[in-house]
Amino acid sequence: MNPPRSAVAGLGRVFVYGSAALLSLFILIPIYLMTLAAFSSNEDTYAYPKELLPRGLSTETMRFFINFGGVLDALQRSVIVAVITLVLALVIGTPAGYALARFAFRGGDTLRLSVVGTRAFPIVILSIPLAVIFIRWGVDDTVLGVSIAHTALALPFVVLTTASVFAGVSPELEEAAMTLGCSRATAFVKVALPLALPGLAASAIFVFIVSWNEVFAASLLTLRHRTLPAEVLALLEGAPPNFRFAGGFFLMAPSVIVILLIRRYLFSMWGRVLK
Amino acid sequence: MADVRFHAIRKTFGKVTAVDDVDLEVADGDFVVLLGPSGCGKTTLLRCLAGLEKVDGGRVLIGGRDATNLPPRRRRIAMVFQSYAVFPHLKLFDNIAFGLRMQKEPKTVIRERVDFAAKLLHIEDLLDRYPSQISGGQRQRVAVARAIATKADVLLMDEPLSNLDALLRMEMRAELKALLRQLGTTTIYVTHDQVEALSMGDRIAVMNAGRIVQLDSPLAVYDYPADTFVGGFVGTPPMNFLAADISRNGAVPLVNLSGGSFPLDDPEVGRLAGRRLVLGIRAEAIVVEPAAGEGLIEATVIVVEPLGSHNLLTVKTGDDLLKVSTPPHLFPEPDSLIWLRLEPGRIRWMDSESGRAIPLADPAAAPVPG
Numbered sequence: 001m002n003p004p005r006s007a008v009a010g011l012g013r014v015f016v017y018g019s020a021a022l023l024s025l026f027i028l029i030p031i032y033l034m035t036l037a038a039f040s041s042n043e044d045t046y047a048y049p050k051e052l053l054p055r056g057l058s059t060e061t062m063r064f065f066i067n068f069g070g071v072l073d074a075l076q077r078s079v080i081v082a083v084i085t086l087v088l089a090l091v092i093g094t095p096a097g098y099a100l101a102r103f104a105f106r107g108g109d110t111l112r113l114s115v116v117g118t119r120a121f122p123i124v125i126l127s128i129p130l131a132v133i134f135i136r137w138g139v140d141d142t143v144l145g146v147s148i149a150h151t152a153l154a155l156p157f158v159v160l161t162t163a164s165v166f167a168g169v170s171p172e173l174e175e176a177a178m179t180l181g182c183s184r185a186t187a188f189v190k191v192a193l194p195l196a197l198p199g200l201a202a203s204a205i206f207v208f209i210v211s212w213n214e215v216f217a218a219s220l221l222t223l224r225h226r227t228l229p230a231e232v233l234a235l236l237e238g239a240p241p242n243f244r245f246a247g248g249f250f251l252m253a254p255s256v257i258v259i260l261l262i263r264r265y266l267f268s269m270w271g272r273v274l275k
Numbered sequence: 276m277a278d279v280r281f282h283a284i285r286k287t288f289g290k291v292t293a294v295d296d297v298d299l300e301v302a303d304g305d306f307v308v309l310l311g312p313s314g315c316g317k318t319t320l321l322r323c324l325a326g327l328e329k330v331d332g333g334r335v336l337i338g339g340r341d342a343t344n345l346p347p348r349r350r351r352i353a354m355v356f357q358s359y360a361v362f363p364h365l366k367l368f369d370n371i372a373f374g375l376r377m378q379k380e381p382k383t384v385i386r387e388r389v390d391f392a393a394k395l396l397h398i399e400d401l402l403d404r405y406p407s408q409i410s411g412g413q414r415q416r417v418a419v420a421r422a423i424a425t426k427a428d429v430l431l432m433d434e435p436l437s438n439l440d441a442l443l444r445m446e447m448r449a450e451l452k453a454l455l456r457q458l459g460t461t462t463i464y465v466t467h468d469q470v471e472a473l474s475m476g477d478r479i480a481v482m483n484a485g486r487i488v489q490l491d492s493p494l495a496v497y498d499y500p501a502d503t504f505v506g507g508f509v510g511t512p513p514m515n516f517l518a519a520d521i522s523r524n525g526a527v528p529l530v531n532l533s534g535g536s537f538p539l540d541d542p543e544v545g546r547l548a549g550r551r552l553v554l555g556i557r558a559e560a561i562v563v564e565p566a567a568g569e570g571l572i573e574a575t576v577i578v579v580e581p582l583g584s585h586n587l588l589t590v591k592t593g594d595d596l597l598k599v600s601t602p603p604h605l606f607p608e609p610d611s612l613i614w615l616r617l618e619p620g621r622i623r624w625m626d627s628e629s630g631r632a633i634p635l636a637d638p639a640a641a642p643v644p645g
Contacts, residue, residue, distance in 0.1 A: 173363075175347075177362075179327075
């Protein structure tokens with residue numbers, strides 16, 4: 001063993017772990033403070049100087065918030081909307097991404113551009129026509145209506161990410177499957193799809209979070225059947241800070257859980273390491 | 276087991292013609308190598324046979340069946356890809372079993388055939404690993420095992436050894452040849468490596484610019500190239516080509532090169548008098564003599580490359596550079612003069628305009644039957 005080299009390697013490792021720790025703190029501290037406030041009583045939230053360690057934890061604020069009005073219903077709607085959006089966006093977007101990655105067809109580049117182009121229009125200027133169309137279709141103020149709007153928002157991202165994911169899967173693998181007895185479709189299902197799974201999972205996380213956090217279209221298109229962010233926005237406008245923290249925590253928790261669930265598809269695959 | 280026939284296959288990509296009106300017949304159990312430089316259409320031709328490319332004209336027959344419009348899975352072929360195309364998400368066992376599972380073979384049959392193929396390729400101890408956990412050479416073996424496990428009628432190989440390092444490639448070449456002989460499967464093998472083609476194939480189809488320019492046994496391709504392209508592509512070093520013409524002043528025709536003349540006692544050659552010709556000769560068909568003499572050509576030594584088994588000289592005679600192979604003990608000094616004797620029986624004549632070989636009735640060496 002060569003001592004100087006291992007010392008350099010050791011320094012490098014210290015640097016890597018140090019940076020990782022800093023980055024983690026940057027993200028975790030606000031989350032921690034918010035969680036703390038959400039589970040503190042009103043007085044503790046206002047106390048100064050702030051206690052960094054929990055003192056007299058109480059679920060009172062949280063309980064009040066959850067039991068208030070339609071919060072639980074809104075939560076349920078948000079989950080349903082996010083799941084429908086996720087399914088719709090992946091079912092529509094994945095084949096489009098696959099086609100963009102695999103086939104050179106006339107207008108392919110135009111399609112790619114126009115996919116991005118849809119995001120060039122802020123949803124604000126689309127809001128009135130959107131509302132009119134949805135009312136005409138009779139899907140205003142419904143879970144389905146919000147899902148459709150969210151799908152439209154998430155689709156460009158899904159198409160472009162899945163296109164690059166499939167571009168990373170060698171076409172020769174599918175051709176090999178086809179010489180071994182697969183049709184084009186079964187070759188896709190048996191070879192391309194499993195290999196693209198980590199990328200698709202990342203795409204799914206993003207779609208879920210886009211839908212979960214989206215507040216403008218949701219507020220615009222619903223009145224009595226609001227999703228959670230729209231509901232929280234409407235409810236907490238004049239509420240005391242600890243209720244706002246409770247609302248924030250409530251919004252954040254499910255997306256953290258979803259990321260944790262999908263995360264394993266992102267990393268540990270086929271003996272290819274990585275935890 | 277099946278024979279393969281191509282009838283007038285054409286394949287174009289936009290304005291580029293990749294395969295231009297190719298006919299080829301491969302007998303049952305034959306091992307044919309498609310050899311050519313990159314871009315000559317050999318891989319495209321193979322992919323047309325596999326059904327991975329749609330032909331723009333012509334017909335493909337496999338075992339007498341018209342397969343022109345069949346999808347790959349109905350052609351009873353198996354293919355080994357240059358990149359191996361081993362499925363990264365499946366363990367080796369499942370990789371090799373993939374085709375058998377698609378054919379809905381019973382479990383016991385699958386087990387048996389995978390074991391058989393794995394043993395043939397010496398990977399039986401790796402079957403529960405993932406492809407990322409084995410070496411490139413082992414992955415290549417998996418690709419071959421997967422192809423032979425299905426017992427396809429025709430085995431297609433697209434540069435299967437080109438991603439291996441030199442030593443492994445040489446080892447695998449012999450192993451693969453023995454293996455394919457043992458299996459007796461009709462095989463079409465694409466390569467740009469002429470050593471691979473010469474050493475492995477029963478027959479070689481040399482391709483250039485989308486056409487097959489010569490289809491012969493390896494030795495015939497080496498000794499009797501159909502044109503200057505084949506002579507220059509096959510063999511290390513390539514065949515020497517010298518501008519030449521023939522005059523008949525006396526009884527014996529005289530061959531005139533830029534560096535001198537020598538008599539060639541062959542009435543057939545005499546008939547070429549007056550034409551502008553190219554003389555083709557292999558490096559090992561030239562004998563180096565230390566002193567001037569009857570029928571010898573003077574040359575200057577430019578470079579001497581000792582290669583162990585022999586020495587390779589680059590010499591200059593007149594305007595022409597030649598490669599000459601000499602025994603290992605012969606070390607002429609650079610810039611020194613030597614004299615060359617061209618073995619009469621191994622001289623080939625080409626037309627200077629077209630580059631095509633001019634066939635001569637050759638009493639010494641009848642062309643090897645291809």
